[in-house]
Amino acid sequence: MLIRITPEHPIPSSEITPEGVYQDRRSFLKDAGILGVGLAATLAAGKQAGAQGGQGTSIGGAELKGELTPEEDVTSYNNFYEFGTGKDDPKPNAKNFKTKPWTIKVEGMVAKPATYSVEDFVSPSKLEDRIYRHRCVEAWSMVVPWQGFPMADFIKKVQPTASAKYVEFTTLNDPKQMPGLRFPVLEWPYVEGLRLDEAMHPLAFFVTGVYGKTLPNQNGAPLRIVMPWKYGFKGGKSIVKVRFTDKEPRTAWNIAAPDEYGFYANVNPEVDHPRWTQARERRIGELRRRETLMFNGYGSQVASLYSGLDLKKNY
Amino acid sequence: MEAGLQPAGVEGVGGVQGVARSRVERVRRAKAPKAPRWVHxxxxxxxxxxxxxxxxAMWSDVFEGTRYLGSEPIKESEHFTGKWALRFLLGCLAVTPLIRITKIGWLITYRRTFGLIxxxxxxxxxxxxxxxxxxLMWSNLVEDVLDRTYITLGMTALLxxxxxxxxxxxxxxxxxxxxKWxxxxxxxxxxAVLGVIHFYMAVKKDVREPLVFAAILATLFAIRWWYRRPVAGNKRAGDLASGG
Incomplete structure (x- = not known):
């Protein structure tokens, strides 16, 4: 079933990024195809100073454009337990979910604690396109064209104090609208968290749209987190509260099964989930599995965050 | 219990002919209503x-681009067939209790049928x-069977x-x-017990569905236990004690 979603951004993302740039990307990709992947990586890396070596993934992710997962899959195959535990539950169950008005409470160790509206952070003219790999802890993956803004922009705006070391994100807890909350599958509300330096990383992204459209409810509207080098469950959806703290937040899946889901949850092919291997993944739409990349292919940009940290213990 | 073994065991193979059974039994059988031949x-x-x-659906999703099995047809078909295996296993175990309750003897045919399905x-x-x-990665298979309890149990259940x-x-x-049979x-x-535990352990967090399977299995065991319980002065208890 095709659900038409009326864009809520005044300017559709296709206009934000001038068509010429898109065309350019396409021809760029074509050239890259001819000249070889190595050169593509070099070119892509050239766009972003911090993106040399490794998988050669730029922050914008233009080189992933040819691998996009169909929109139908991105918007109908969702883990969003507040709307049901089946992956096809969220889409129908979130159909009438109200995302307007929406406020985000910012609290804790922060200079400007306040209740903000989404619009305070989302200025349509500043929305960025990012094509990211998305790797679920369940060993499936996608490539998704998100729209949003860097988490760092948000953090700078609310100014955490010097003692803040972590940031905690809370998902809406409204059983009237979210039928999944009626069962204690997880400890509600859904809480996720990051180390502050992770949240400040340029790849850390607040998402408000996908495929050039306003984020569908089942994908975590109106505001969700995307951390491309971590397993998907780190990306809290429909965020209503952001709290800055000096203690590692207790996160939903970690509470539910500490031996299976850690706080860090960095994509790591060398550390298996107790019930399955994380060495390979199945890209949605592909029949054969592919090798999982360390940090989901973003190692050149994020590995330094974890130097000296035992990733086998801190999974 | 010993005494009960014989007739129940005979029934147990779907009405095997030519095995000795009591005269009463033979008469009862002859008069028992049978289902039409086409039912089985x-x-x-x-x-x-x-x-x-x-x-x-699998063929169509892979070659025709349909979405009958959703975004992950392999996982979906894997879960789908696993659950049907368990359903028929429970169906197989439901036959004997059902005969106890309904007294419809010809149902016994379906014990073997459901078991094989x-x-x-x-x-x-x-x-x-x-x-x-x-x-087809043997190393993965070995790792799964040795290190991952739910697969160890599932494989044992199948073997x-x-x-x-x-x-x-x-x-x-x-x-x-x-x-012996x-x-x-x-x-x-x-x-059946291992199969249901396998299912329970395989799901990520929402265990409601495997618990339904477990509840049905427990009910079937409870019915068996009820009919097997020793009741003083009740001749039927011994007669119905075994099999299934």
């Missing part, structure tokens, strides 16, 4: 509908897991069904003798 084949065809459907679905489940999910399927023929009963076929209880 029809049930078998119906039982294979889920398989035909999933095979078609459960085995069939379990084999398809294993084939999808090994062939498509882990892509336990092999001797049962192999000895599901009339000839096997004659070859083993009733008592019945004893061997008690493995089905172990297989």
């Amino acid at each position: 084949p029809l049930v078998i065809v119906a039982a294979l509908v889920p398989f035909v459907w999933v095979a078609f 459960a085995f069939f679905y379990a084999c398809v489940h294993l084939t999808i897991y090994f062939g498509l999910d882990i892509e 336990l069904m092999v001797p049962l399927a192999l000895t599901s023929t009339k000839a096997s009963i004659r070859w083993l003798g009733n008592r 019945t004893a061997v076929h008690r493995l089905v209880y172990v297989s």
Whole structure:
């Protein structure tokens, strides 16, 4: 079933990024195809100073454009337990979910604690396109064209104090609208968290749209987190509260099964989930599995965050 | 219990002819109403509908680009066939209690039928897991079976069904003798319990569905226990004690 979603951004993302740039990307990709992947990586890396070596993934992710997962899959195959535990539950169950008005409470160790509206952070003219790999802890993956803004922009705006070391994100807890909350599958509300330096990383992204459209409810509207080098469950959806703290937040899946889901949850092919291997993944739409990349292919940009940290213990 | 073994064991193989049974039993059998001949084949065809459907859906999703099985057709078909294996296993275990309650003797035919269909679905489940999910990687298989308890249990449940399927023929009963055959076929209880635990452990967090399977299995065991319980002065207790 095709659900038409009326864009809520005044300017559709296709206009934000001038068509010429898109065309350019396409021809760029074509050239890259001819000249070889190595050169593509070099070119892509050239766009972003911090993106040399490794998988050669730029922050914008233009080189992933040819691998996009169909929109139908991105918007109908969702883990969003507040709307049901089946992956096809969220889409129908979130159909009438109200995302307007929406406020985000910012609290804790922060200079400007306040209740903000989404619009305070989302200025349509500043929305960025990012094509990211998305790797679920369940060993499936996608490539998704998100729209949003860097988490760092948000953090700078609310100014955490010097003692803040972590940031905690809370998902809406409204059983009237979210039928999944009626069962204690997880400890509600859904809480996720990051180390502050992770949240400040340029790849850390607040998402408000996908495929050039306003984020569908089942994908975590109106505001969700995307951390491309971590397993998907780190990306809290429909965020209503952001709290800055000096203690590692207790996160939903970690509470539910500490031996299976850690706080860090960095994509790591060398550390298996107790019930399955994380060495390979199945890209949605592909029949054969592919090798999982360390940090989901973003190692050149994020590995330094974890130097000296035992990733086998801190999974 | 010993005394009860004989007739129940005979019933147990789907109305095997030519095995000694009491005169009373013979008379009761002769008078017992039978289902029309076409019912059994029809049930078998119906039982294979889920398989035909999933095979078609898989083929269509892969080659025609349809989305019958959603975004992950391999996982979906794996779970689908696994659950059908368990359903038929529970169906198989439901036959004897159902006969106890309804007194419809000819239902016994379906114990073997459902058992074999459960085995069939379990084999398809294993084939999808090994062939498509882990892509024939022996190292992965060995790792899964040795290190991952739910797979260890699932594999054990399936392997336990092999001797049962192999000895599901009339000839096997004659070859083993009733008592031995019945004893061997008690493995089905172990297989069912392991199969349900396998399902329970395999799901990520929402265990409501496996718990339904577990509840049904527990109910079937409870009914068996109820009919087997020693009741003073009740001749039927011994008579109905065994089998199934």
